[in-house]
Amino acid sequence: MSPGKQRILYLCTGNSCRSQMAEGLTNALRGAEFEAHSAGVEPKAVDPRHVRDRHRHGRPGQQES
Numbered sequence: 001m002s003p004g005k006q007r008i009l010y011l012c013t014g015n016s017c018r019s020q021m022a023e024g025l026t027n028a029l030r031g032a033e034f035e036a037h038s039a040g041v042e043p044k045a046v047d048p049r050h051v052r053d054r055h056r057h058g059r060p061g062q063q064e065s
Contacts, residue, residue, distance in 0.1 A: 008036040015040025017047035024054065 008026060010019040019038035026036035 005033060005035045008034050010036065010038040012038075012040055013042055014044035016044040017050040020046070020050055021053065 008023075010022045010026075012019040015038055019040065023036040023038040026034050
């Protein structure tokens with residue numbers, strides 16, 4: 001963790017789309033202030049909408065493979 005940054009955990013059931021998108025947006029838009037992570041209590045495969053939107057905004061993710 002970086003000094004002075006608050007940590008955020010976006011937790012959902014599957015961690016397949018929305019929580020990963022929230023993590024990415026938080027880190028991209030407010031990364032100087034926050035360190036965001038996402039997790040799921042029953043992780044599922046990454047939702048294709050998440051992959052599509054990350055590529056659309058020029059931010060391919062490491063969790064796609």
